[in-house]
Amino acid sequence: MNYLSQNIKHMRTLKGLTQEQFAEDLKVSRSRISSYEENRAIPPIEFLIDLSNYFKIPIDILIKNDLSGAKDVSFIEIGNRRVLFPITVDGTNEDLIEIIPVEASAGYLRGYADPEYIEHLEKIKLPFLPTGTHRAFPIKGDSMLPVKSGSYIVARFVEEISNLKDGKTYIVLTLNDGIVYKRVFNKIAENNMLLLASDNKKYDPYYVPVDEVLELWEFTCSINTQEYEEHELKISSIASMLNQLGIELKALEKSIK
Numbered sequence: 001m002n003y004l005s006q007n008i009k010h011m012r013t014l015k016g017l018t019q020e021q022f023a024e025d026l027k028v029s030r031s032r033i034s035s036y037e038e039n040r041a042i043p044p045i046e047f048l049i050d051l052s053n054y055f056k057i058p059i060d061i062l063i064k065n066d067l068s069g070a071k072d073v074s075f076i077e078i079g080n081r082r083v084l085f086p087i088t089v090d091g092t093n094e095d096l097i098e099i100i101p102v103e104a105s106a107g108y109l110r111g112y113a114d115p116e117y118i119e120h121l122e123k124i125k126l127p128f129l130p131t132g133t134h135r136a137f138p139i140k141g142d143s144m145l146p147v148k149s150g151s152y153i154v155a156r157f158v159e160e161i162s163n164l165k166d167g168k169t170y171i172v173l174t175l176n177d178g179i180v181y182k183r184v185f186n187k188i189a190e191n192n193m194l195l196l197a198s199d200n201k202k203y204d205p206y207y208v209p210v211d212e213v214l215e216l217w218e219f220t221c222s223i224n225t226q227e228y229e230e231h232e233l234k235i236s237s238i239a240s241m242l243n244q245l246g247i248e249l250k251a252l253e254k255s256i257k
Helices: 004-014 019-026 030-037 045-055 059-064 102-111 115-119 230-256
Strands: 097-099 122-124 134-138 152-157 169-174 178-187 193-197 206-209 213-223
Touching: 004 030, 004 059, 019 030, 019 045, 045 059, 102 178, 134 178, 134 213, 152 169
Parallel strands: 097 134
Antiparallel strands: 097 122, 134 152, 152 213, 169 178, 169 213, 178 193, 193 206
């Protein structure tokens, strides 16, 4: 089903705009806006691109999803999935990376969906990052060695949890644990949960129900704020080697069975 006409009208209304004001913003006539909202005409691709840029919503979501339940243009939910959230851009309209400070990491659980909270975070730009929206999260503890406590993980927002790459590392914002950095395994089909595992094997893996996962961010790069000591590098190298050996042994065991 095509929801475009009703979505245009609903999103315009959320922004508090008349058809005349909306048409002026998009540099078209009011009658064109009226014809699109009343489904009397099909917008050309050029208009869809302008509309997508104006609302900062992907074209396919505008067309394929019923957004009538949205109460704010900054936050749109489809089912239980939030597909939009506040981001910051610079003067050239390039995404900036919000930095979640160590002392405020607990507050992120309360403010992750608050535009004012996000707006006041410190920001950086890393031009070598792939496309997508990124944030930098502080890491505490030694559960993900060789990533040191005090490092930052820069990660890209994942819109659909089911699209996670099994066994890769993610920042996971959970209802009960706040921000955690773990290796994530997709167990949604089996029990509607994610399995979160530490690379440091002294920490046991644990399950998190999907409905407790508020955000998922895929690892892009890490920023160390402390230099490694020589003995730490040796330990991390050995740990990495043993971890890889364990993976290979498991694969061999499966092949034998």
